[in-house]
Amino acid sequence: MNRKEKSAAHSHNFVFMVVLIIFTLFCVAAQGQEVPELDAVQEQKLVEGFDKTKKKGKFFKALYEDFLKYGTIYIAGNLNNPYQKQSIDYVVRTNPSGSLYDVPVVEDATEYHEFDYRYGLGIRRIARFDYENKEKAYYDGTEKNVALSSPTAAFDGWEYLFHWEKERERGEVFTNHRYFLRHTGKYHIAKIESRAEGNVGFEYNSAEVRARLPIGKKFSISAGAILRTHQQAFGYNPVEIWLNETNENGQAVNPWYTLGFEYGYDDIYYTQQDALGNNISDWYWTDPDGNIVANTDLEFRETVFADLMNRYNREQWALLDSFAEVAPIVGADYYLYREKFWLHTYINYILPYHKYVHGDEQYSYLHRNGWSEEGHDSMHQMGDGEQWDDYQGGIIMGWNITSKLGIFVEGEYTKFWDMEIFKSTVGLNLEL
Amino acid sequence: MKLWIAILLLIPTLTFSQSYKDGLVVIQYSADFVKTHEVDIGELKEVEAIRLYLTQHPQVFKKEEIKYLPTVVLYHNGKTIVRIESDISLQLPDNTLEELQSHINKIVKQKF
Numbered sequence: 001m002n003r004k005e006k007s008a009a010h011s012h013n014f015v016f017m018v019v020l021i022i023f024t025l026f027c028v029a030a031q032g033q034e035v036p037e038l039d040a041v042q043e044q045k046l047v048e049g050f051d052k053t054k055k056k057g058k059f060f061k062a063l064y065e066d067f068l069k070y071g072t073i074y075i076a077g078n079l080n081n082p083y084q085k086q087s088i089d090y091v092v093r094t095n096p097s098g099s100l101y102d103v104p105v106v107e108d109a110t111e112y113h114e115f116d117y118r119y120g121l122g123i124r125r126i127a128r129f130d131y132e133n134k135e136k137a138y139y140d141g142t143e144k145n146v147a148l149s150s151p152t153a154a155f156d157g158w159e160y161l162f163h164w165e166k167e168r169e170r171g172e173v174f175t176n177h178r179y180f181l182r183h184t185g186k187y188h189i190a191k192i193e194s195r196a197e198g199n200v201g202f203e204y205n206s207a208e209v210r211a212r213l214p215i216g217k218k219f220s221i222s223a224g225a226i227l228r229t230h231q232q233a234f235g236y237n238p239v240e241i242w243l244n245e246t247n248e249n250g251q252a253v254n255p256w257y258t259l260g261f262e263y264g265y266d267d268i269y270y271t272q273q274d275a276l277g278n279n280i281s282d283w284y285w286t287d288p289d290g291n292i293v294a295n296t297d298l299e300f301r302e303t304v305f306a307d308l309m310n311r312y313n314r315e316q317w318a319l320l321d322s323f324a325e326v327a328p329i330v331g332a333d334y335y336l337y338r339e340k341f342w343l344h345t346y347i348n349y350i351l352p353y354h355k356y357v358h359g360d361e362q363y364s365y366l367h368r369n370g371w372s373e374e375g376h377d378s379m380h381q382m383g384d385g386e387q388w389d390d391y392q393g394g395i396i397m398g399w400n401i402t403s404k405l406g407i408f409v410e411g412e413y414t415k416f417w418d419m420e421i422f423k424s425t426v427g428l429n430l431e432l
Numbered sequence: 433m434k435l436w437i438a439i440l441l442l443i444p445t446l447t448f449s450q451s452y453k454d455g456l457v458v459i460q461y462s463a464d465f466v467k468t469h470e471v472d473i474g475e476l477k478e479v480e481a482i483r484l485y486l487t488q489h490p491q492v493f494k495k496e497e498i499k500y501l502p503t504v505v506l507y508h509n510g511k512t513i514v515r516i517e518s519d520i521s522l523q524l525p526d527n528t529l530e531e532l533q534s535h536i537n538k539i540v541k542q543k544f
Contacts, residue, residue: 065477070544127543130509154543157478217454336454337509 067158070125076140077119083170085110113171120165126180127155129344130337131398141165149412150346150394151222151331152212153184167199174198187212189222203322205229208329219334226329226350229358231322234417235368238316239309244371259308260300264288267297323359325366327351327390345395350416352387361385365417390416404431452482452492453507456539458532459484461493462502469522470502471529479506479536504528506535513539 091109095102120141128134129146141163147153148161161180166173175198182191192207210224245253257267267283274280285294285304294300333346356364366385394412401407411424452459456479462470463486473481486493486501496505500517502524507513514535518524525531 070541072544125544130543155478155540217451339509339511 068125070127071123071160072125072139073121073123074139074141075119075121076138077117078140080116082113082116084112114168116167116169118165118167120163120176122161122163122165124161124163126159126161127153129154129335129396131342131344131396146344146394146396148180149392150333150344151189151210151348152220152333152335152346153182156184156186158183169199172199185212186214189224201231203229203231205324210329210331218336220332222331222333224329225326227324227326227357228416229322229324230365230417233317233320233323233363234365234419236317236320236363236365237313239312241371242312256301256305257297259312260285260305263308263311265293265300265304265308267300320363321359323356323364325354325356325358325364327354340400341398343395343397345393345397347393348391350390352389354387368418388417392416405429451510453510455480456506456508456536457482458504458506458536460502460504461486461496461498463487466501466518466522469518469524471504471524473504473529473532475529476533476536478540479532504532506532508539 089109089111091107093105093107094100095104122141124139124143126143126145126147132146135143147159153159159180159182161178163179164175164177166175168174175196177194177196179194180191181193182189189210189212190208194205196203206226206228208224208226210222212220212222214220239259242254242259243252243256247253260267265288266286268286269281269283271279271281282296283300284292284296285300287293287304293304328351329348330351331346331348334343336343354366356366361367362370364385365388369386392412392414396410398408399406406429407427408429409424409426411422411426413422414420458473458476458479459482460470460473461484470483473483484492486498500519501522503515503517504524505512505515514531516524516528516531
């Protein structure tokens with residue numbers, strides 16, 4: 001049930017309660033006036049009605065106990081100073097007279113941004129592991145919990161996080177969300193998740209179902225299937241393929257400079273004689289408006305051309321739909337907590353049996369190495385593609401060696417498609 | 433990758449000293465002759481409920497210094513949270529389950 005449906009359901013409940021109270025008052029008033037005599041059929045109907053009400057009551061009680069209890073609804077926002085460079089940038093402009101040799105005008109060219117802000121709302125019911133402390137006395141949507149990435153949870157049952165926020169950072173406005181729903185039981189794990197972080201252009205959706213086998217109380221293994229989506233065409237570099245295409249003589253079909261022509265740039269050959277009588281020849285480049293943008297091929301390649309490569313890639317990637325793939329997944333999780341020592345380690349391994357179910361497969365990660373000098377079209381004879389391993393592992397360990405000395409290690413490593421993400425912390429605390 | 437697998441295999445081997453008191457668990461220490469005086473710890477929510485009998489686990493009873501039967505103890509990660517013992521008539525207090533549930537609720541709530 002989403003928030004909109006939930007609020008609609010709450011409205012219905014409220015209306016229902018009001019009607020019920022009025023009806024009850026009416027019944028009490030009516031009973032005070034007259035006690036009706038009921039026959040057997042009417043009595044039976046009343047009993048059935050009472051049973052239904054009891055069932056409904058049980059349903060709402062179960063809904064509260066299993067899903068809403070311990071949940072928190074929050075609305076939060078913050079305002080911060082914008083990012084600002086420590087040094088101020090100045091530029092020199094030509095005097096308004098137009099003469100290059102008159103006193104120039106010095107201007108502050110530092111980029112100033114409006115204040116940063118973030119506001120969001122959500123509902124959460126995510127259990128913390130025993131070694132995790134509540135970051136603040138309240139929830140504001142910025143919390144990071146191990147339970148969101150580890151395969152098992154600190155609490156059996158429903159866990160969820162539905163968070164939406166809008167933020168402005170360095171003058172740019174983004175919308176982010178994280179929707180997470182998981183049910184953990186002794187022998188199963190079911191999870192769906194959707195994340196979007198506008199400031200880094202990150203979008204990720206996944207759904208997984210696993211059978212779980214606890215081995216003792218601390219260790220469990222799991223196996224199942226996972227569906228994941230990705231927006232980015234990992235491993236597909238359009239400009240690289242375009243530039244490397246060659247003909248039967250081994251010559252480039254698309255010489256690098258022809259990319260400039262594709263975008264309306266032009267090169268003009270010139271020869272110049274310097275003061276010493278030496279002839280210098282090269283190509284200068286003009287933009288689609290005829291303005292000179294580079295005096296040599298080398299200058300063009302080091303400046304404008306780099307932008308054109310990125311532009312070409314962006315345009316080609318934009319032509320592609322998002323991708324979705326399914327694969328088998330296995331995992332293991334070990335959790336031990338004592339006041340003086342705790343250890344939580346987990347691993348998720350997505351086996352190399354990926355099957356794309358959405359998106360153009362020939363541009364998918366499965367065929368990242370499928371292109372050749374014949375260009376991308378050669379990938380039409382691509383075969384089954386090239387499978388790969390994805391995995392994620394994490395460890396959190398703490399040891400209070402004495403009442404005053406403690407050490408801790410935390411780390412997580414994720415390798416999904418082309419992405420490698422890792423974070424680690426190691427340290428020692430000595431209380432004086 | 434290999435490192436994670438090694439860690440995962442090594443650590444459980446080294447620390448597989450399985451404890452029945454891990455996590456949030458309520459244990460009813462009892463014996464056949466006081467079965468009728470037991471409380472139904474299965475009614476408790478959000479906790480693992482275990483019954484141990486003197487004839488089957490005498491060492492555990494000795495280790496846990498169980499002197500009265502039945503005795504109900506709530507553990508959280510090996511630490512005793514509350515211990516409720518029967519009286520001279522072998523009866524546990526009437527509010528045993530309520531008291532246990534109250535402690536359980538407090539502990540579970542702290543996780544969220």
